[in-house]
Amino acid sequence: xxxxxxxxxxxxxxxxxxxxxxxxxxxxxxxxxxxxxxxxxxxxxxxxxxxxxxxxxxxxxxxxxxxxxxxxxxxxxxxxxxxxxxxxxxxxxxxxxxxxxxxxxxxxxxxxxxxxxxxxxxxxxxxxxxxxxxxxxxxxxxxxxxxxxxxxxxxxxxxxxxxxxxxxxxxxxxxxxxxxxxxxxxxxxxxxxxxxxxxxxxxxxxxxxxxxxxxxxxxxxxxxxxxxxxxxxxxxxxxxxxxxxxxxxxxxxxxxxxxxxxxxxxxxxxxxxxxxxxxxxxxxxxxxxxxxxxxxxxxxxxxxxxxxxxxxxxxxxxxxxxxxxxxxxxx
Amino acid sequence: xxxxxxxxxxxxxxxxxxxxxxxxxxxxxxxxxxxxxxxxxxxxxxxxxxxxxxxxxxxxxxxxxxxxxxxxxxxxxxxxxxxxxxxxxxxxxxxxxxxxxxxxxxxxxxxxxxxxxxxxxxxxxxxxxxxx
Numbered sequence: 001x002x003x004x005x006x007x008x009x010x011x012x013x014x015x016x017x018x019x020x021x022x023x024x025x026x027x028x029x030x031x032x033x034x035x036x037x038x039x040x041x042x043x044x045x046x047x048x049x050x051x052x053x054x055x056x057x058x059x060x061x062x063x064x065x066x067x068x069x070x071x072x073x074x075x076x077x078x079x080x081x082x083x084x085x086x087x088x089x090x091x092x093x094x095x096x097x098x099x100x101x102x103x104x105x106x107x108x109x110x111x112x113x114x115x116x117x118x119x120x121x122x123x124x125x126x127x128x129x130x131x132x133x134x135x136x137x138x139x140x141x142x143x144x145x146x147x148x149x150x151x152x153x154x155x156x157x158x159x160x161x162x163x164x165x166x167x168x169x170x171x172x173x174x175x176x177x178x179x180x181x182x183x184x185x186x187x188x189x190x191x192x193x194x195x196x197x198x199x200x201x202x203x204x205x206x207x208x209x210x211x212x213x214x215x216x217x218x219x220x221x222x223x224x225x226x227x228x229x230x231x232x233x234x235x236x237x238x239x240x241x242x243x244x245x246x247x248x249x250x251x252x253x254x255x256x257x258x259x260x261x262x263x264x265x266x267x268x269x270x271x272x273x274x275x276x277x278x279x280x281x282x283x284x285x286x287x288x289x290x291x292x293x294x295x296x297x298x299x300x301x302x303x304x305x306x307x308x309x310x311x312x313x314x315x316x317x318x319x320x321x322x323x324x325x326x327x328x329x330x331x
Numbered sequence: 332x333x334x335x336x337x338x339x340x341x342x343x344x345x346x347x348x349x350x351x352x353x354x355x356x357x358x359x360x361x362x363x364x365x366x367x368x369x370x371x372x373x374x375x376x377x378x379x380x381x382x383x384x385x386x387x388x389x390x391x392x393x394x395x396x397x398x399x400x401x402x403x404x405x406x407x408x409x410x411x412x413x414x415x416x417x418x419x420x421x422x423x424x425x426x427x428x429x430x431x432x433x434x435x436x437x438x439x440x441x442x443x444x445x446x447x448x449x450x451x452x453x454x455x456x457x458x459x460x461x462x463x
Contacts (some may be wrong), residue, residue, distance in 0.1 A: 056333060
């Protein structure tokens with residue numbers, strides 16, 4: 001079920017696109033209406049979700065730390081593992097977002113020897129695959145911008161020439177495409193092959209991976225094997241961005257499969273685990289300074305406590321206290 | 332306390348990234364480039380045809396040129412074949428550019444539009460064009 005359900009979903013998406021475009025001729029629906037709708041769902045969905053998170057209470061100061069807290073001057077603080085001010089939080093967050101630092105600290109516990117001694121060893125495979133996946137995905141997205149921007153900004157030429165640096169074949173092989181496909185495949189196989197990971201895997205863990213693998217495969221097919229008319233594709237995409245969409249039927253069906261997969265990806269994004277992209281920045285365990293000994297953190301859930309101070313108490317019973325000979329502060 | 336400020340920060344960045352392509356393309360015209368086929372040599376042809384059908388050339392011209400390069404440079408096979416009694420050579424400069432002598436209007440228009448950087452001219456001399 002964990003594999004079959006998302007697999008059926010992805011295959012279904014591909015079949016829908018092929019049937020819709022090839023048999024029913026719905027080029028405008030798949031080329032214009034669905035991409036627009038998906039983009040609106042993507043933007044509005046993310047905005048709504050982030051607003052909801054922004055409104056949520058942060059009751060406690062709960063940064064997860066993994067180093068020495070700021071303490072006495074002669075005790076060395078681990079500044080970026082246990083930040084005590086906003087600057088250190090920003091550095092820690094940047095290391096997390098750009099280098100996946102917490103994943104880098106991933107360990108794996110194994111039993112060694114006859115007596116079954118437990119050993120905690122460093123395990124970098126997930127980190128390597130994760131970082132390769134995310135950065136190749138970024139490169140692929142940047143490369144695609146050449147089909148959206150008119151005129152093409154020159155910085156994109158630089159990305160392309162670096163990505164195709166090896167000049168293998170024609171059209172030039174882009175390394176990012178292969179790395180993306182390889183890393184996504186590794187991340188998927190990991191979920192199937194490692195028993196502990198398979199146990200905690202849900203269909204909605206596999207679906208985005210399969211979707212991305214399908215997107216990468218159709219994209220690679222389109223570039224190197226089943227060619228589409230790239231000029232018509234750019235006409236369509238520039239038309240979408242200038243709000244003057246015009247679709248030509250000359251583009252091959254595989255383009256519509258690709259763009260429908262991407263549309264589903266965008267529309268699915270705000271409701272899925274993919275929201276970790278915004279969520280990482282809004283995680284109280286990561287975006288707070290561990291300064292609860294310096295600054296009081298107010299819990300918004302605290303109800304107003306009814307106080308009756310000693311001064312008020314004395315005010316109420318002063319006469320009786322004086323009669324009974326109990327000392328009072330104010331005569 | 333809440334993450335209101337951080338949420339607004341995230342949203343501002345996200346919306347700026349999402350809106351940028353639309354703003355950037357405001358002035359863009361989606362008029363696709365038209366390639367210019369009228370050169371003196373083509374105009375003089377009785378039957379206007381390329382060495383391969385138009386669709387085939389449009390999709391595969393880069394692979395054809397790459398294969399030609401390998402065959403000519405590595406194996407010395409220079410002959411492409413004969414079409415209507417005319418022999419054609421596997422040569423970018425002597426065959427392709429003989430007819431399509433207008434690199435700027437023929438090659439570059441689409442390549443610039445689709446941001447394709449070809450490395451033909453790393454070795455080959457770009458043709459000198461007769462500007463009217």
